[in-house]
Amino acid sequence: MTPTRGNEEIEGRSYKDYAYSPVPVSSLSAANDTPPVIRESVELTSRTSSRTNGQHYSEEMTEKGSKLPQFLAAGAGSLSVLATGVAMGWTSPILPLLENDPDKGPLDSKISPDESSWVGSLIALGAIFGSYASGYLGERWGRKRTLLFSIVPFAIGWILIATANNIAQLYVARIVFGLAVSLTFTILPMYCGEIAETSIRGSLGSFLQLFITIGLLYAYAIGPFVSYTVFWILCAIVPVVFFGCFMIMPESPYFLLSKGRRDEAVASLARLRSKSEAAVQKEADEIQEILDEAFKNQVSISDLFKVKVNFKALLYTCAMVSFQQFTGINVVLFYMEKIFIAAGGGMSTAVSTIIIGVVQVLASMVTPIVVDRSGRRLLLVLSGIGETISLIALGLFFYLKEVQHADDVVNEISWLPVVALVIFIITYSVGWGPLPWAVMGEMFASNVKAKASSITVFVCWFLAFIITKFTSNLEDAFQGKYAVFWIFGGFCILSVIFTVLILPETKGKTLQQIQDEINGVPSTKNVENGTKM
DSSP states (O other): OOOOOTTOEETTEEGGGGOOOOOOSOOGGGGGGSOGGGGSOTTSOOEEEEEETTEEEEEEOOOOOOSHHHHHHHHHHHHHHHHHHHHHHTHHHHHHHHHHOGGGSSSSSOOOHHHHHHHHHHHHHHHHHHHHHHHHHHHHHOHHHHHHHTHHHHHHHHHHHHHOOSHHHHHHHHHHHHHHHHHHHHHHHHHHHHHSOGGGHHHHHTHHHHHHHHHHHHHHHHGGGSOHHHHHHHHHHHHHHHHHHHTTSOOOHHHHHHTTOHHHHHHHHHHHHTSOTGGGHHHHHHHHHHHHHHTTSOOOTTHHHHSHHHHHHHHHHHHHHHHHHTTTHHHHHHTHHHHHHHHOOSSOHHHHHHHHHHHHHHHHTHHHHHHHHHOHHHHHHHHHHHHHHHHHHHHHHHHHHHTSOOHHHHHHTTTHHHHHHHHHHHHHHHTTTTHHHHHHHHHSOTTTHHHHHHHHHHHHHHHHHHHHHHHHHHHHHHTSSHHHHHHHHHHHHHHHHHHHHTOOOOTTOOHHHHHHHHTTOOOSOOTTTOOOO
């Protein structure tokens, strides 16, 4: 039911009195940001008139609705990232087995450390190749269908793992998994950002980190205690569960409206807001206004660099994923058990890895709860400080072990690697883990979002590949792991400086307000509370 346009009167007022500000998906409290008629309390009853097949009618518009369907849709979509976490975590228990005990694996002989590094890093290389295709498919097929399509590379990857009898086949499997990773990391932040009301957009954007840690824990907890065959079967089940859960969820209303499918978009909004279709007509109109403005001119990749607002947003997101990778997180996740083996100590390496996985999941649960209250920048600063402290401590341990050969001291502080990694994982998981992806879903206009997200994902996984593959070369160059951890710690210090001095805050702002701020255009009101910004 669309508002009557032209010179028709709506309950004594012209259509112009109902002009909408460009507010994207948001709660009904966003009505406080509109012209005089809409400044009335959202609890008051407003009526919208329209004509359908010549029949004039009006509908009550004061439905409370629910945010639960948005959480369910984001959670179902995030199961694709859980499947990604399983594929990434598969290396932690499997690589030590392939290097030291080939009789329990599918290969005829042990693999070398260099081959091991390729197995760990090639998933990032696959994500590099798939990043641009992911953005194209997201624009052409839609967010939902593209995410569902990720089951294809997942299925191919696990079939290759199941039937592997040589190292080359494992290489191919990891590259194929990388294609699935690029799909999930590109499309899921777009989907969550477009289905969410402003008040919970940060929470839903943080689901990516939470679900990937659950996937990693799944791999850590199962891999060391079952056979190679049972392990891949249990891993392959996860993307199937994702497909079954997500196929019944609604498509992004932004995508549907961009394709002129208004009836489907209204139905999607009604499901996501748990309201009647009449009650979401105004929000659909607001989204349509934003899309009409954004798509006046079709953009190319070059427009991301020529247009100020696009270029600044791209710099912010690429810088964020760069700092994310330079924490060394993928080195830690891919080679968790190998780090504990190198550190020594009395605790089982498998148990230590599971402890880290549990901590990571618990810490990742914090961000969706607090991010829309505390803001993005505060969590990023605290995260960077915690990462710096833990990486310096971890580097100190390996310096004493590998350079000073202070065995007595090392034995006395054998607990330090576990404690340092626990602190690292906690602080990473509440800040630099989830928030680059949440912010990526907020920074870009609809007409450039897919292209910009593809570039950001490309930068992320390119750095992930370089860091993961060549960390062992750095270790050889410095004759120990200590220097690598200290280098990562130095980048964490830079991430804090970047956040404090450069990165804008996006908390409590509509997608349009974020665009205005990046572009240097002042926004007069905060849509969440009606106060000056």
